[in-house]
Amino acid sequence: MHNLKCTACGSMNFEENTQSEHAICKNCGALNEEAFMTSALNFTETNGVSQLNGEIIRMTDTYAKVGSSFIRSTNFQIQNQINSICDSMGLPSEVAQSAFRWYKLSLQANLTKGRSISYTLSACIYIVCRQEKIPHLLLDFANLLELNVFKIGAIFMKIVIFLNIKVPLIDPSLFLSRFFKKLELQNMEILNLANRLTARMKRDWIVTGRRPNNLCGAALVIASRIHNEERTISEVAKVVCASPATINTRLVEISQTESANLSITDFKNIWLEKEEDPPITKLQNQLSENKMLESVILTPASEMDIDEDFTFDHDFMNSFQYEDEAIESNEIEDFILTENESKAKENIWNNMFDEYLKSRPLRTQKKKEPKKVKKNIEYETVEDALKDVLKDKRMTTKINYDALKDLFD
Numbered sequence: 001m002h003n004l005k006c007t008a009c010g011s012m013n014f015e016e017n018t019q020s021e022h023a024i025c026k027n028c029g030a031l032n033e034e035a036f037m038t039s040a041l042n043f044t045e046t047n048g049v050s051q052l053n054g055e056i057i058r059m060t061d062t063y064a065k066v067g068s069s070f071i072r073s074t075n076f077q078i079q080n081q082i083n084s085i086c087d088s089m090g091l092p093s094e095v096a097q098s099a100f101r102w103y104k105l106s107l108q109a110n111l112t113k114g115r116s117i118s119y120t121l122s123a124c125i126y127i128v129c130r131q132e133k134i135p136h137l138l139l140d141f142a143n144l145l146e147l148n149v150f151k152i153g154a155i156f157m158k159i160v161i162f163l164n165i166k167v168p169l170i171d172p173s174l175f176l177s178r179f180f181k182k183l184e185l186q187n188m189e190i191l192n193l194a195n196r197l198t199a200r201m202k203r204d205w206i207v208t209g210r211r212p213n214n215l216c217g218a219a220l221v222i223a224s225r226i227h228n229e230e231r232t233i234s235e236v237a238k239v240v241c242a243s244p245a246t247i248n249t250r251l252v253e254i255s256q257t258e259s260a261n262l263s264i265t266d267f268k269n270i271w272l273e274k275e276e277d278p279p280i281t282k283l284q285n286q287l288s289e290n291k292m293l294e295s296v297i298l299t300p301a302s303e304m305d306i307d308e309d310f311t312f313d314h315d316f317m318n319s320f321q322y323e324d325e326a327i328e329s330n331e332i333e334d335f336i337l338t339e340n341e342s343k344a345k346e347n348i349w350n351n352m353f354d355e356y357l358k359s360r361p362l363r364t365q366k367k368k369e370p371k372k373v374k375k376n377i378e379y380e381t382v383e384d385a386l387k388d389v390l391k392d393k394r395m396t397t398k399i400n401y402d403a404l405k406d407l408f409d
Contacts, residue, residue: 006030078103082121088144089136091125098131099124106159115155118145123156130167135174137213139241172198172212172219179216182239187227194219196268197254204257204276206250213240218250226264253279 005012011027024031042053079100086096102124106112112120122141129136138156142149160167173195180191197219201207207215217233217240224231237244254260257276259267277285337345350357379385386404 078117078121081117082125085121085125085141085145089125089140091129091134091136095125095128095132095134098128102127102159102163102165105163109162111155111159111162116147118147119152119155120159122147122152123159126152126156127159127165127167130170133168133171133174135178137175139213169208170212172201172207172215175212175216176219179213179220179236179240183220183224183231183236185220185224185229185231187229190220190223190227190229193223193226193268197222200257200259201254203272204259205278206253206257208278210250211242214242214246214250216240217242217247218254221247221251222254256282 006014006025006028008030009025009028011025013026014023015026016023043050044053045051079096082096082099082103083093086093086099099121103112103121106120106124122138122145126136126138126141128134138149138152141147141152159165176191176194176198180194185191194216198207198215201215201219217236220240221231221233221236233244233247237247240247256279258274259272262270262272377388379388
């Protein structure tokens with residue numbers, strides 16, 4: 001029953017006719033509503049088969065009226081756009097279907113409002129690439145669609161956090177062969193060593209929180225140098241789309257691990273089971289140690305709990321004899337020049353810098369001429385001031401100075 005009042009008699013007793021879609025007042029017979037909507041499901045039976053009347057409309061579907069019928073429009077447009085992006089990147093149709101499902105979930109969660117559709121679709125496709133471990137970066141979508149890579153990353157993070165999607169970490173080894181070909185390297189041992197370096201970096205907590213292109217660049221720089229097919233950091237940075245400073249930072253982090261102390265043959269054959277602390281943990285420990293040392297060094301003696309006064313004992317220091325068995329007295333004497341050797345060395349120095357020594361006293365004798373201070377001239381009339389200006393120099397070519405002179409003649 002509808003909560004309606006009859007417009008004629010005010011009664012609330014109605015009879016609903018679902019076939020004619022009318023609501024008629026039982027008291028006075030007035031027709032109060034036409035084509036009302038009902039949440040009840042109606043079925044019609046044709047040839048012994050019951051069928052549902054109407055169509056279920058999903059929240060994510062939008063319809064466009066074509067003639068007298070309505071057809072779904074938005075979903076086909078979105079699917080075509082996802083398929084075109086996947087085809088351009090060489091992705092299979094299964095990726096496009098999964099990306100469309102993620103888009104529908106984000107649409108229901110109202111995560112697409114106020115954003116360009118290309119950014120949202122790129123983020124959904126990237127989610128599938130991460131789950132299926134397909135070697136594609138956010139930068140690939142940004143270059144293909146000419147979008148801002150940071151905006152795509154922000155939408156990706158928002159969808160992942162809101163929908164609680166478990167996205168695995170990127171394995172940098174997936175991109176090594178791709179960058180290996182772009183750098184035009186020939187020796188396959190470089191690729192194998194780079195794979196081992198990335199696996200070691202993952203073991204030493206260098207991969208977590210780092211972009212894979214930076215890690216691949218650092219691994220390829222080291223491997224190419226070892227196998228005499230060197231590529232500079234700037235060349236690698238252009239290929240992997242990273243900053244040379246970032247690749248240098250990764251190289252410094254690798255050099256601080258125990259694996260960096262191994263020889264090349266040992267690194268290829270020996271796998272260290274010990275894990276290193278993350279680089280940020282090492283940095284924090286170093287900063288805390290430095291602060292502790294500064295607090296001890298910079299604390300005045302008056303504030304320290306010292307009972308006795310310490311004085312510098314010169315006699316003790318003079319009596320102290322330093323002996324180093326590694327340095328013999330004969331070796332020290334060899335470094336001391338004789339009188340003849342020192343005079344010969346002095347003559348050589350004088351001959352080399354003779355001209356400089358002669359010109360040095362002349363430089364000191366020269367006196368700088370004082371700068372002339374312009375005197376402020378006071379003019380009695382404007383005519384005198386203008387004539388003085390015209391006499392010295394002409395400030396611009398856009399003024400007819402001859403005409404100015406004629407003004408005072």
